[in-house]
């Protein structure tokens with residue numbers, strides 16, 4: 001239920017603040033997502049999406065921290 | 080997919096597992112609060128990467144599991160009425176009420192639709208002005224802004240044939256209730272990352288200090304969960320009880336302010352009844368006065384209707400409450416995998432895609448004596464690879 005997945009904003013479809021929506025791509029699968037709660041997120045940004053709403057913009061610097069900590073390459077192929 | 084696959088690499092998982100093993104000296108019991116984390120732990124067999132002294136217990140963070148029988152019965156009552164389109168997230172259809180479930184109402188011709196977002200239900204209401212469209216608005220703080228937005232837009236646009244049957248829960252009061260329980264064995268918490276994406280974690284330091292428990296805000300990928308465990312164990316071994324944020328790529332300390340504003344505009348706090356656990360003060364949300372016209376209980380005259388307390392499911396010996404408070408595991412339940420299976424669930428945790436019982440049933444393997452065995456369940460050499468490909472490849476008890 002609290003499952004939320006990352007996706008990339010491709011474009012903005014409605015720019016009205018309380019009705020802001022955009023196309024978000026989840027590994028190539030595109031969906032119209034409500035962006036009202038992430039006014040700071042623009043096309044090209046990654047957001048976490050739950051129940052049709054983006055709930056947070058992903059911070060790319062913070063996302064790398066765990067790999068710096070483990071001193072490894074995040075681009076290794078997943079198992 | 081970016082921001083997913085890189086957190087599932089076996090090589091980094093093993094590195095982190097080695098770090099955890101290196102800091103662990105004593106026995107520790109840690110609860111992951113969210114059902115999504117429980118599923119990741121069981122699906123990826125993460126317990127196999129931990130020293131034997133670390134025990135993970137599974138928390139109440141599954142809204143499908145904790146929604147009361149009373150609400151399910153009200154949902155069934157509304158969904159069975161003519162002229163109603165009843166909308167819900169998919170998992171709720173098979174959750175047993177006191178007599179039946181929503182699926183059986185659908186089979187008898189009830190117009191029940193599964194939606195992905197509450198906004199989809201609102202759109203249905205716009206397209207069917209002659210029908211009453213009701214959305215079963217369950218969830219924790221993660222889902223509350225979406226549910227609130229549906230009510231907000233309905234009011235703003237005058238979509239008066241739309242209403243919400245709400246069952247909204249708040250996580251911090253539940254953590255506090257578990258800390259206060261004399262039976263509790265929990266020494267540290269992995270807090271639910273997506274709840275904190277909305278709320279932030281400014282309310283957690285006082286809980287951590289008051290009850291002497293580390294609280295680590297944790298994500299949902301295997302690497303996130305292991306790092307959350309590492310930070311938690313490090314604190315426990317050093318005698319610290321602080322709040323740390325493992326999931327900093329998504330969670331900020333103050334949370335999501337526009338989403339919080341929307342929740343505060345539409346909802347107010349109330350005491351809430353958690354299925355299997357009981358009543359917890361100020362642990363839920365209800366629609367505030369201005370939004371009462373969109374409250375389905377009020378609209379359909381169900382506000383004071385209470386289901387019979389002695390329904391057959393709660394007396395069937397389902398121990399879901401003990402499981403969700405970290406006192407027991409699904410395999411301790413006499414019904415697990417026997418009378419209670421995903422296709423014939425006795426309790427909600429066997430239905431939900433985030434319920435602990437469903438996770439154990441789908442992903443865990445069984446040893447030869449046909450009883451679930453925590454230590455035998457995970458095969459070090461292959462479980463991780465198998466689990467990451469598809470649940471179908473995991474061994475399951477024969478039907």
Ligand code: SF4
Nearest residue numbers: 397398412419426436
């Ligand atoms: S196995 Fe079924 S009956 Fe037992 S606790 Fe889980 S949901 Fe309840």
